[in-house]
Amino acid sequence: MNEELKYEPINACDGYRRSREGDTIPDQSLSVRLTASCDNSCSFCIAAEDMKISHKFDKEALVKQTIDSGTDTVSIIGGEPFLFMKRLIEYLDDIRDKVESIYITTSLPITLERQWDEFKNAMSKIDFMTISIQDMDYARNNDLMNSKKKFDRVSLLKRILEDEDLNEKVTVNMNLVKEGIDTEDKFFEALYLLDDWGLKHLRINELMHAPKQYVNFENMLGLELPPPYSGGCKTKMHFIDGMDIYLKRSCFITEETLGATEEEVDKLEYKAAHVDSYMQPGWRILYEHGEYDHKWRHVRPEGRKKLPLTVVNESQNK
Numbered sequence: 062m063n064e065e066l067k068y069e070p071i072n073a074c075d076g077y078r079r080s081r082e083g084d085t086i087p088d089q090s091l092s093v094r095l096t097a098s099c100d101n102s103c104s105f106c107i108a109a110e111d112m113k114i115s116h117k118f119d120k121e122a123l124v125k126q127t128i129d130s131g132t133d134t135v136s137i138i139g140g141e142p143f144l145f146m147k148r149l150i151e152y153l154d155d156i157r158d159k160v161e162s163i164y165i166t167t168s169l170p171i172t173l174e175r176q177w178d179e180f181k182n183a184m185s186k187i188d189f190m191t192i193s194i195q196d197m198d199y200a201r202n203n204d205l206m207n208s209k210k211k212f213d214r215v216s217l218l219k220r221i222l223e224d225e226d227l228n229e230k231v232t233v234n235m236n237l238v239k240e241g242i243d244t245e246d247k248f249f250e251a252l253y254l255l256d257d258w259g260l261k262h263l264r265i266n267e268l269m270h271a272p273k274q275y276v277n278f279e280n281m282l283g284l285e286l287p288p289p290y291s292g293g294c295k296t297k298m299h300f301i302d303g304m305d306i307y308l309k310r311s312c313f314i315t316e317e318t319l320g321a322t323e324e325e326v327d328k329l330e331y332k333a334a335h336v337d338s339y340m341q342p343g344w345r346i347l348y349e350h351g352e353y354d355h356k357w358r359h360v361r362p363e364g365r366k367k368l369p370l371t372v373v374n375e376s377q378n379k
Contacts, residue, residue, distance in 0.1 A: 092347065116348055193234045264307050
C-alpha cells in the first residue's frame with residue numbers, strides 16, 4: 062500500500078474532514094447537542110436511538126465543557142436546536158469569542174416563522190448553517206420526515222436563501238431518499254431550483270444505515286467514481302458555476318447493501334496494521350447536561366472491528 066495514503070483527502074473516518082474552503086484538515090471539532098427534542102421523526106435519522114435519551118439542560122456545565130475542550134470548531138447538532146431559541150442564543154453568546162467557527166444543523170422548524178428576528182439574531186452569531194431537504198415538494202418533504210408540524214419548509218428555505226444576510230452562511234444538505242430525490246430528473250430539478258434561489262453551497266448526501274431508503278448517487282446519474290472508502294467519500298462535483306457542490310457517499314461500513322471492493326479491503330487491512338498512521342480523535346459529542354456520552358465516541362480505525370465483508374467488483378456495487 063502507498064505510505065502516503067494517510068495524506069490523501071479521504072474519509073472523515075480517517076480523522077480528517079473537508080473545510081468549507083475545500084481543504085483537508087484534521088477533524089478536531091466538537092459536536093454539541095442542546096436538546097433531544099425534534100419536530101420530525103425521520104426513519105433514516107442516524108441519531109434516532111440516541112435521541113431517545115434526554116437530559117436536563119445545564120447551560121453553565123455545557124459552556125464550561127465546550128471551552129475546556131479546547132476545540133476551535135463547534136457543531137451544534139440535533140435534536141432540533143432552533144426549537145429552543147432562547148437557550149441557543151444564550152449558549153452562542155457565551156462561547157462566541159472562545160471558538161473560531163460555529164456550525165448548526167437544522168431541518169427548519171415551524172418556530173422560525175414566528176421568531177424570525179430571533180432567528181436572524183442567532184444566525185449573526187454563527188458561521189455556517191446546514192439545512193436538510195429531501196424533496197422540493199414541501200408536502201412530500203414533510204411526509205419523508207414524518208413531520209409533526211405540517212408546514213411549507215421549502216418556502217421557508219427559499220426565504221432564507223433570498224436574504225442577503227443569511228445566504229452565504231447556508232449549506233443545503235440534499236438527502237437522497239427513495240420516493241424523494243431519487244432520480245436524475247428530480248435531482249437536476251432540485252439543483253436548478255436551488256440555483257435560481259441563489260444557493261452557494263450544496264452537499265449531496267447518501268444515507269447511512271438506511272438500506273430501505275438508500276439511493277446510490279452513481280447509479281442515479283450513471284456515473285462511475287472511485288470506491289468511497291478507499292477513494293474518498295467526500296468528493297467535489299462540478300455541475301453549476303458559482304455553486305460549491307460536494308458529494309458525501311456511503312460505503313460498505315455505513316450502508317449494509319454495499320460490498321467492499323478489493324481496494325477497500327486492502328485499505329481496511331492497511332489501517333489495522335498501521336494504526337499510528339491515522340488520526341483517531343473519536344467523535345466528541347457533548348450533551349445538553351454538559352457531559353460526554355461515550356457510546357458516540359469510537360476508536361478508529363474500523364479495522365479493529367470484525368466486519369462481515371463481501372468482496373465485490375466495483376461494477377457489482379452499481
